[in-house]
Amino acid sequence: MRSSETLIEAERVMTICNACRYCEGHCAVFPAMEKRLAFAEMDLDYLANLCHSCGSCYHHCQYADPHEFQINVPRTFADLRLETYAAFSFPSFMAPVLRNNTNWAALSVIVGFVVIFTLTSNWTGGVTDNFYDILPHKTMAGAFGTVGALVVLALTLGVSRYWRSLDLPSPFSLDWKHVRSGIKDALSLKYLGGGTADGCTYPTETPSNVRRLFHHLTFYGFLLCFAATSVGTVYHYSLGWVAPYSVFSLPKFLGITGGIGLLVGPIGLLWLNHRADDQTKPTADGGMNRTFLILLLLTSLTGMALLLVKQSPYLAPALIVHLSVVLALFLTLPYGKFVHGFYRLVALIKYATEIDR
């Protein structure tokens, strides 16, 4: 039991919304709310993660500031989401460490890896196209293997803690129909539309679909980059084809397409976040959202840079920086904004089971 001020506020807000219900057509939060008469911690943790803080219900609320009821669902739920990420993350002590100093934490991880890689580098100057001339394969595989395993472990444990807290049955005893529908709603960002074809009220009160567009670019860009790495790994280990690959190869193609998405998407989201009404943002997220976007952006920027400095003496430093950024991105995944996707997915699956869709 957390009984934090955020939970108390969320309960107050939901009680008023449940008597009003004017926003029921905007997103999944309100139909889920209408199924309840009272709001316990579990209900609020669930509802908060159904919310995208799109702002529609804030801009359309007759009880928003300066009304004495001071209703602000996006802010209240953004605060509560941050609280849930911290409450369920694994190991628990990591979340607050990163939460409060996201930029510094990310930066120090990057610097740390740069130092380690520089010290373990084989490179003695000169021009090369082969990454393994710069960093031994062992070092790379070791760093990524370890970090990858830690991240998968932390994410799995954290997300399954949240899963259990919502009283969801084991994933295997769920109706697959519901899981599919949850996944579909998550991947299509269905509720980022404010309930209309015009989109949601983000970043301003005027409806628009730009956030969905930039989010898709970011997410699918990320997936493509991830796929590029995975295909590369398969090439390397299973097929024995060793990097570098040509621009027309599958890993390069995936990487470049994804990289472009991962350039445009995060820049767009950062710009939108800058323009968005402060009222719809969390009281304080310690820069979590921005840090994550910047890390994504740095990943694609440094990745693209590798293409440009090929066969030049700058390749070595560029590679070291790129790999360090990617590792920093990975290490902060379970404690940063990245987790919102998993929490949202879990909440959407629960929603699908509740409304039986």
Add this chain to the structure above:
Amino acid sequence: MTPKTRKLDTLIIGGGHAGLTAAITAAEAGARVCVLEGAPKSHRAGNSRHTRNLRPMHQGPILSLTGTYGEDEYWDDLLRVTDGQTNETLARLTIRESAQSVAWLYRHGVHFQPPLGGTLHLGRTNAFFLGGGKALMNALYREAGRLGIEVHYNAEVIDLKFDGKRFEEAVVKAEPDNRSFQAKTLVAAAGGFESNIEWLKEIWGAVADNFLIRGTPYNRGEVLKLLHARGGQQVGDPKQCHAVAIDGRAPKFDGGIVTRVDCVSLGIVVNDNASRFYDEGEDFWPKRYAIWGRLVAQQPNQIGHVIIDSKSIGAFMPPVFPPIVADTIGDLARRIGLDETQLVKTVNRFNAAVQPGTFDHTELDGCKTQGLEINKTNWARPLDQPPFSAYSLKPGITFTYLGVGVNEKAQMLMATGEPSDNVFAAGEIMAGNVLGKGYLAGIGMTIGGVFGQIAGREAAQYALK
């Protein structure tokens, strides 16, 4: 006064649904339009931002509306709720024109949603705004911006200058000097006088101090009063209004929809003397809730207490404030400040009078009491399962019906019966023409939309002639 005047085609007073509809229509017809909204931007759009639906006539399903709601059925409904106190020409005009109101709003950026939650019974007759009235009004204000309509906030009109029956200029309160706005035509859309407590007291007496105002504090009726003073025809009974019984803990103004308490038909309602005063089960709650404001207003201290037992928990829309709860009726009486013996007696007599029957809240189930001075005629069940819950109710005024007379062109009629050439009225300020008494869910916004369009069109046409 510094005469900072300018000649506009159409001046609109009031930035609610009626005013903005008129402004957009006039601007689309080519008029130079300016809107004077008395409230600050944060409170713009008066009562309209508290609304949720309107009632359009329709042949066959449109958007989220099911079935057909034709002119005759609509007219019958209106005739029934108003007891015939309506102007048939204007009422039928409203009904017919309402058929295109949904499409008009949709064209101007307003979205609709199917009714969910507790409003499914309105699925055929009422079109629900996605996001409610404030979403609708935000969309109309965006349209106004796109059309280059000038909007002034904090622009409270305190005087109107007429030459005979012609409007000349409006005076807006401002520091250090008032401002004046001249225009070829005027559309008065400044709402009723529901938030003017002094005026309400002139009509209701001191009891009006205990009224809560469900909507905006800015509808003080200055413009209505000025129009009457300049010779505008008075329609409607000043005492007629839409009033419901709401939670007594609601804010004095702007409590809006959430303060309603929907369990009257499930329990009993007593006054401060712990006596029942009206049949709680007369008809379905949505059809009856608009009479309870008046009923409670007639009780001592303008208070009613609705009491239910645990059987009813969860069977009605959850209210915003928690009930007062106790394990015995006596205890409950003490907590809500009633005489213990008297309330126990009232409840015991009620319980003893309940006749056997099969309770079904979804139909008029005929579960009734027998032998009481005031019987409950449906959904009567003994209050016998603790804990018992109580909500204390006060009258909540939605809007008043006193207005100015209009003709089919939305032109204001003078006391003589002739129309003014360049003064038009729309919305609450003329709703009394159609709605002499009673209420039909969604008719307020329907009248505002229909007459807003007529007023905007006619005003522009006259100004551009």
